[in-house]
Amino acid sequence: MTNLTEIKVPDIGDYKDIPVIEIHVKVGDTVKAEQSIITLESDKATMDVPSSASGVVKELRVKLGDNVSEGTVVLVLEEVSATVQVATPVQAAPVAVPSAQAVSASTAHQAIEVRVPDIGDYKDIPVIEIHVKVGDVVKAEQSLITLESDKATMDVPSSASGVVKEVKVQLGNLVSEGSVVILLESAASSTSAAPAPTIAPVNVANPSANQPPVPVVQVQSSPVATSGTTAVTSMPVVNATVSHASPTVRKYARELGADIRQITGTGPKGRITQNDVRDFIKQILTSPKTTSATSPTPASGGLNLLPWPKVDFKKFGEIESKPLSRIQKISAANLARNWAMIPAVTYHEDADITLLESFRVETNKSNEKSGVKVTLLAFLMKACVQALKKYPEFNSSLDGDELILKKYFHLGFAADTPNGLVVPVIKDVDKKGVMQIAQETSELAKLARDGKLKPDQMQGACFTISSVGGIGGTYFAPIINAPEVAILGVSKAAMKPIWDGKQFNPKLICPLSLTADHRVIDGALATRFNAYIAELLSDFRRVTL
Numbered sequence: 001m002t003n004l005t006e007i008k009v010p011d012i013g014d015y016k017d018i019p020v021i022e023i024h025v026k027v028g029d030t031v032k033a034e035q036s037i038i039t040l041e042s043d044k045a046t047m048d049v050p051s052s053a054s055g056v057v058k059e060l061r062v063k064l065g066d067n068v069s070e071g072t073v074v075l076v077l078e079e080v081s082a083t084v085q086v087a088t089p090v091q092a093a094p095v096a097v098p099s100a101q102a103v104s105a106s107t108a109h110q111a112i113e114v115r116v117p118d119i120g121d122y123k124d125i126p127v128i129e130i131h132v133k134v135g136d137v138v139k140a141e142q143s144l145i146t147l148e149s150d151k152a153t154m155d156v157p158s159s160a161s162g163v164v165k166e167v168k169v170q171l172g173n174l175v176s177e178g179s180v181v182i183l184l185e186s187a188a189s190s191t192s193a194a195p196a197p198t199i200a201p202v203n204v205a206n207p208s209a210n211q212p213p214v215p216v217v218q219v220q221s222s223p224v225a226t227s228g229t230t231a232v233t234s235m236p237v238v239n240a241t242v243s244h245a246s247p248t249v250r251k252y253a254r255e256l257g258a259d260i261r262q263i264t265g266t267g268p269k270g271r272i273t274q275n276d277v278r279d280f281i282k283q284i285l286t287s288p289k290t291t292s293a294t295s296p297t298p299a300s301g302g303l304n305l306l307p308w309p310k311v312d313f314k315k316f317g318e319i320e321s322k323p324l325s326r327i328q329k330i331s332a333a334n335l336a337r338n339w340a341m342i343p344a345v346t347y348h349e350d351a352d353i354t355l356l357e358s359f360r361v362e363t364n365k366s367n368e369k370s371g372v373k374v375t376l377l378a379f380l381m382k383a384c385v386q387a388l389k390k391y392p393e394f395n396s397s398l399d400g401d402e403l404i405l406k407k408y409f410h411l412g413f414a415a416d417t418p419n420g421l422v423v424p425v426i427k428d429v430d431k432k433g434v435m436q437i438a439q440e441t442s443e444l445a446k447l448a449r450d451g452k453l454k455p456d457q458m459q460g461a462c463f464t465i466s467s468v469g470g471i472g473g474t475y476f477a478p479i480i481n482a483p484e485v486a487i488l489g490v491s492k493a494a495m496k497p498i499w500d501g502k503q504f505n506p507k508l509i510c511p512l513s514l515t516a517d518h519r520v521i522d523g524a525l526a527t528r529f530n531a532y533i534a535e536l537l538s539d540f541r542r543v544t545l
Helices: 247-256 274-286 326-341 354-366 376-390 434-449 523-538 540-544
Strands: 004-008 018-023 036-041 046-050 055-060 073-078 096-098 111-115 125-130 143-148 153-157 162-167 180-186 197-199 344-352 396-399 402-405 411-413 415-417 420-422 463-467 486-490 494-499 504-517
Touching (some): 036 073, 143 180, 247 274, 274 326, 344 523, 354 376, 354 523, 354 540, 376 411, 376 434, 376 463, 376 486, 415 434, 504 523
Parallel strands (some): 411 463, 463 486
Antiparallel strands (some): 004 073, 036 046, 111 180, 125 143, 143 153, 162 180, 344 504, 396 402, 486 504, 494 504
C-alpha cells in the first residue's frame, strides 16, 4: 500500500507569508529526512525548510514567489520505508536531543574533535568569525565559527558540550565538510559541560509523532540557503555574543571594514540594519582623532585599521611642509567617506567618437565668431541625460531604505583648479542645447579657476562627469560623489584600428569608466547604461530620437 505524506512548513516563529526564493527538489526526486526542500527569505532572515520524512516527491505544492507560513503544504511524498535514521552529527548536523546517558568511559578523558558538518556543495569557505577561545565552556549546538562564501553566510555549531582545549582554525582559513574546528574536553571530564547530543530517529510511518526539524533562524545566527542534503538552518545558534545581523548586513559591514560586533542594532529585537552600519561609519569618520600609538583611533578602530603611521621624514633627507588647501581638506573628508561607505564597482566601455569629433570641429569652425568653443563635454552631457531618462535608477539617491528618483537633470563636472578639484553644476541640462551647455561649462570652469564659484553653483547635481581627456590617461576609477549613485570618468581619446569584419579602419576611441553604487545598480544595468552612452556618442543623431 502506498503511503503519501504531506510535508508542511514547520514552526518558524513569528514569520508569516514568507516568499519562496529557491526550490531544491522536483517531482521524482528521492529526498531524505532533514534534506532542504525549499528556501524562504523575509526582510530579516533567510531559512531552509527541511523535509520531515524520506520518500519520493510525488507533487510540489509551491512555486517560486509563493508566500508560505507555518502549516503550508510544500510537497507530497510517497514513503519508501517505515523508519529512517538520521545521519551522524559530523555528517549532517541534525537537531540535537538531550540524552540522559553520559559519554562513554572510553571517551571520558579523550579530546572530542568537533568538525564542520555537511554544508551541501560548499567547499573551501573562509572563516570570517570565531566565537570561542581556549578555556570556554560550550554547549551542544552553540555557534563556534561563522563561514561566508560568495553566496551564503552560515554558522557552524558544536556537536557536543565541553571545555575548549584547542582552536584548530584561524580567521581567513578555508574549511570544508569534515574540517576540525576545535578540540573539546568531553562532558564526562568537565563538571560544567552539558550532556553529549544524541540523534532522534524520524518515524516516517507516523510523521505526526516526530518532533519536526525547526528551521527557525535565531536572531543571532546567519542562516543561508544551501543546495545540499542538510539545511544550514538545522544548525541553530545559541551564542548570545554573536551580533544580531542578517548575512546581507554582515557582508555590507565587512565591505566597509566595519566590525559588526561594535554596532548597536535599532531594528526589531535589536537586529542590526544597513542604516545602523552607515550611522556607525559616519560616527567614526566624524569623531575626533586620537594620537594614541597603542590603541586604534576612533576613525579607524571600527574599521579594523592600524593607526596612521608617524614617521620623522627629516631623518631621511630634506623636506618641505605645505598645508593642504581649503578645497583639499574638504575634498579629503568627502572622498574618504564616499570611498569607505559606498560599495562601488567601475565598468569600462570604449566609444567610437570619430563622426562626433568631425561634427564638433565643423561646429566650432562655423560658430567661430560667437566665441563659444564646443568641447566633447557638452556632447557627453546631452548623451548622459538621454541615458538617465532611459535608466532612471542612475538619476537617484539613497535615503535610508528608500530610493529617491529625481525628475530633474542637473549634471556636475569636475573642474581642475590651482587649489584642487571642484564640481560646478549645470542645471536642467535636458532643456538646453549643446551650444548653451558649452557656454555655461566654460563660464563655470573660469569661475572655479578664479575661486569665485558660489555655493548654489556647486549644489543639486544628479550625476557627475569627470573628464581627464585633456591631460591624458586611458582608464580610471572615479569615486562617486555622494549622495549620487554613479559617476562617469572620461579619458583621452586615441586613434585605434578597429576591425569591421573585413578590414581594420582607423577610429577615434574614447574610453569611458562608469563607477556605480552596487546597492542601487547591478552589473548588468551599469553595463547597459555605459554601452548606451557609447552608442549615442558613435551616432549623435540618436540623441534626438
